[in-house]
Amino acid sequence: MPIKRSRSEKIFYGVIILLMIALMIVTAYPLLYVLFASFSNPVELMSNRGILTAPLGFSLAAYEAVMQNPMITIGYRNTLFYVIAGTSISLVLTIMGAYALSRKNVLWRNPIMFAIVFTMFFHGGMIPSYLLVGQTLGLQDSPLALIIPGAISTWNLIILKTAFESVPIALEEAARIDGANDFQILWNVCIPISLPAIAVITLFYAVAEWNAWFGAMLYLRNRELYPLQIVLREILITNSTEAMTTGVSSGDVLPIAETIKYATIVVATVPILFVYPFLQKYFVKGVMIGAIKE
Template sequence: METSAIRKSRGEQIFQVILVLFMLFMILITLYPFVYVLLSSISDSRKLISHSGLLLTSQGLTFDAYTKVFQNPNILGGYLNTILIVFGGTLLNLFMTSLGAYVLSRKGVPWARIVMLMIVFTMFFSGGLIPIYLLVNNWLHLGNSLLALIIPGMISTWNLIILRTSFESIPDSLIESARIDGAQDFTILFRIVIPLSLPVMAVMILFYGVNHWNSWFNAMLYLRDRELFPLQLILREILIQNSTAYMSGDASASDVEAVGESIKYATIIVATLPILAVYPFLQKYFVKGVMIGSIKG
């Protein structure tokens, strides 16, 4: 049976037009900084530094800045360290968070409520920077090691709560049926619970992965050898400490500053593009996963 379209009032039509224009404006002001950095990174450094106003096209197309960036061994080493941290850290995060969420989501676990209250307590109160540094560096002896960037943050309280809520939505009858068939807790977790929670697990991968990729403070705190620096710490040095002169190659003294600006923009793109490329693959799970993990069915 065909239903006639509901005619919108003039006020609703005006509101919809205003809403669309507002959203387009928000997209523009959000996207333009990234476009500006991208265009600046592929522009001739001399033309770029003399350009004023909005940058809508590249000023003399060139990829020299990217060539200089990828010739820098610190950046290539930082990439490798960051990839190790992201993959190793995210896998450990998922494993430990899944174990904690599964235990706390099962009924009849002794002291589960008290343990959960203690975990939530850590969201609002912490020991402070100095005790954490002493714990990691002096007691765990993880100083100047990539493990110092992974082990202390194995479990995020917020992610644990989301995952626990998702696991609680799985019917108890399904778990009991698996137990009747002789399945143990690890089998139930990895062959039943996690496969039924893939949207939430995708969100966990996104949250943990982006956090590891963007992290630089802990690396600055615990690492001393430059060979261990992650990409974001190298990027911080380039942007804040202005350490681009040695990457400018054979540029004249008058052009070093201009070339340095192009190198900064290219480094930002190199450090940002990989993590942006992950979003399209996980975006379809994002809203669904967060909703499943935040509202108990």
């Protein structure tokens, strides 16, 4: 359908395009700067006083320092474990809960649903949760403290429950007539049909786990268990690259400390940014279902 525009509409359209381009630059440039700076020659970067449009010189020194840093490799390993274990547990619980609550014939379904949704709007507070997990359940310095307390996101549960509710009844009835029990119906009928919704909530859980740091700060004292984000916080915010620059001659410490920061950001962020475009087309569906339902 060709759109006829008046003169003022053309100007309006031009302004929108310019605004969008400006927004893209403001959004992407900080990330691009970090990427360029991480590959730059540390000494050249130090003396640079403006924006970067490409790496200054080329150096992998920062990445070598990052890879050799024991805290980063430990953090990476721990985070991978927390993401895989946490996302798996979250998915299993969310799928089971969503299936059970999507059945019409469950006793007390509405009161249970009400009690679950209520937790989105009212909570007991940080300190009672902290004491419950750390003291009562004794999960201080346990990896479980980072995996179990946030295992179910009510938002994700509602997204998936809505997806299961939209599975055609006829398919389930056909399976039931063939003698399938609820586990088989869930596995063979509901899950295959709801794969887009499951993909979205998997991404949400994995990203949340990858980016989580507060739980680790509350419950972990043992540095061997630290996730990557806590290590990152030490390097980026509380400023300590000393551990990584040992062995570098003192005059080079300052410049390389700066590029190490950028390289750490890249190493910690790229994996997440890499998976998301593949799932982007499902976002609208996933987010929207939850919104309508609420």
